[in-house]
Amino acid sequence: MPQPEKQLNPGASPQEWFGNELRVRRKAELLSARALGKLAQVSDDMILMIEKGQYPSLQLEVARQLDRVLNTGGVFERAWPMAFDKADADKTRPDAENRSPRRAEGTVQVQAGRMLGRDEPSPRPGSHEPVYRRSFLQAGGLAALVPIDLVDAFTPPRFVLPDSVGVSTIEEVREVATVISGLDNKLGGGGMVSNVASPAMQWAAGLLEVRCPEHLRPDLFAAVARLGIVVGASAFDAYHHAYATDAFAFAADCAEEAREWHLRAKSYSFLARQAVWIGQPDDGLTYAEKGLVRSDRITPTEQAMLHTARARAFGKMGNVRDCLAAVGQADEAFAQARPDEDPPWMAYYDEAQHNGDTAHGLFDLVIEKGQDPGRAARRFDTAVRGHSNDYKRSRAISRTKLASLIMATGDPRQAAAIGHKALDEAGRLTSRRAADDLRQLGAFANKHPRVQEAAALRERIAATVSA
Incomplete structure (x- = not known):
């Protein structure tokens, strides 16, 4: 049975007032949370968390988007400083002291x-x-x-x-x-x-x-x-x-x-990927959707790149349906790719890159939601085999993720063999992303203490990558 909606008390806090107002206006427009999320370029999970008063760091741009979609006349933008005081939030952030002083608005x-x-x-x-x-x-x-x-x-x-x-x-x-x-x-x-x-x-x-x-x-x-x-x-x-x-x-x-629409799309793609990586998948989804605005102005390869970013965001959220749908959209766009139409800097996004990127979204569904590991494993394997020496980091990361996938769901001995190959390559890189993926592989190997190959791999990872 569906869970009853949380009853909000608009007088309890500014955030609950904001959430209650959003819920009232959404329902008045006969919109579901999912439908409103699509219109505002955020996830339905984010809409529901806002409505429950459980989203403490809402961005001002999202409030403006909600105003536009619901035609509120600026209600949410005006309420935002009261409900989501970024000045106070900045004081609690680790990097607040390192940031440049804010200049006067004038x-x-x-x-x-x-x-x-x-x-x-x-x-x-x-x-x-x-x-x-x-x-x-x-x-x-x-x-x-x-x-x-x-x-x-x-x-x-x-x-x-x-x-x-x-x-x-x-x-x-x-x-x-x-x-x-x-x-x-x-x-x-x-x-x-x-x-x-x-x-x-x-x-x-x-x-x-x-x-x-x-x-x-x-x-x-x-x-x-x-x-x-x-x-x-x-x-x-x-x-x-x-x-x-x-x-x-x-x-x-x-x-x-x-x-320059192509560079704009690439900028938003990276903003999306970075947001997902640091645990802000809602922001990642928003950036990816912004990159897809006027998708007729960008190439199918670039569209595939941005749909892949959407898939990674949905995967990190544990949203199986939308992640799989985004992977499908990415595949459809990539099937229409014409490399001679792409800007020179998009040459990296070939079959290997596409398979590796989509596999990352599927990886999260396997680990967190118990989905079939076969789809992700096949894509990682294609990426490993397809990446040239010019893309050693991408090859090492895909190989590490493949080893982690098999270590978590399959034969730990096979995973260990792949993991050692990944270490041979990743150990020479100055990539902290690659190092973190190796640590994750070590954590999965730690779950097989009686398998000698897994234990040896874990020890080598510990010796190669600082904790």
């Missing part, structure tokens, strides 16, 4: 996005809220779009910049992005790669304040957006999450200014 000039109107990425817990605000700074008589906090974060006063930007400078930005991306895929985002990526980002962001001919400005913003994605991906892999979020959001802003 100094911020907010501009509407050029592609979709006001469409800034929604800030996540642990990220810089002001980074999503736009400010047009006068530079040599030209307006340069720069998110405020990133001016300080990426362009210290001592950094030397050219007097003007031309075609050759823009090409340098593109080449740097390609080099860092290659190093990141082979070695991981830590160590030397991180040391290269950060100064490159400082330099490229600073170029947006340098004089540039008007006809070259879209190309400059697109090149910087691409570099922002690459540097964000490197920081994500090294677990520098606040910096990664800033870089991805910066890239999304630059892509908007350049009217």
Whole structure:
């Protein structure tokens, strides 16, 4: 039998008032939680948690979306500061002391996005809220779009910049992005790669304040957006999450200014993946859905990439039906892929990458919901066999997840053999994501104390990866 709805007391707390108001207005529109979630680009679980007063860190952008969908005239946006006080929440976050001081609201000039109107990425817990605000700074008589906090974060006063930007400078930005991306895929985002990526980002962001001919400005913003994605991906892999979020959001802003739909989709894909990884699948789903806005403007490969992000979010939520549906949508889009139509930076998303990414969503369903492991195992195996040496990190991660899947559901001896191969490769990477996956494999191996092969693998993982 379905469970009765929780009875709310609107006077008990601002959050319960907010939740009760949402429930009343949703029902007045004859919408289910699932239907409202789709319209607002969030999950039905999130809608229900808000209605119960059990979602303490609601983003302002979600409140605005609810206002738009339910035509409230701004009720939820006005109630948001009372019900979800981010200033208090920031004080409890581990990284609150490390963040830049918030600038006065009066100094911020907010501009509407050029592609979709006001469409800034929604800030996540642990990220810089002001980074999503736009400010047009006068530079040599030209307006340069720069998110405020990133001016300080990426362009210290001592950094030397050219007097003007031309075609050759823009090409340098593109080449740097390609080099860092290659190093990141082979070695991981830590160590030397991180040391290269950060100064490159400082330099490229600073170029947006340098004089540039008007006809070259879209190309400059697109090149910087691409570099922002690459540097964000490197920081994500090294677990520098606040910096990664800033870089991805910066890239999304630059892509908007350049009217570059492909880079916009890629920025939101990474924001979605990172959100899922750090345990915020609702936010991940929202980012993926935003990336799919005007999907007719992006290629089938990019659509597959974003549906895969949706699948990973649903998988992390334990939502079997929607995860499987998203995997199906990803497969359908990928079947229509035409590599010659894709931007150059999408070349990585081949059959191996697609299978590995979709398998991650299915993996969570196997471990948490007892679903058939065969589908995920086959996809991981395809990924392992398909990844070249240029994508050692992806190959190592897929092999590790395959070993974990078999260790948890099948023959531990077979899993141990695969796990040792994964260690041979992952042990040489500076990827904290790969290291965490190895720790998970060790935890699964620990459940087979009497199997010598599993015990040996666990010991080797412990010796290779610091606790």
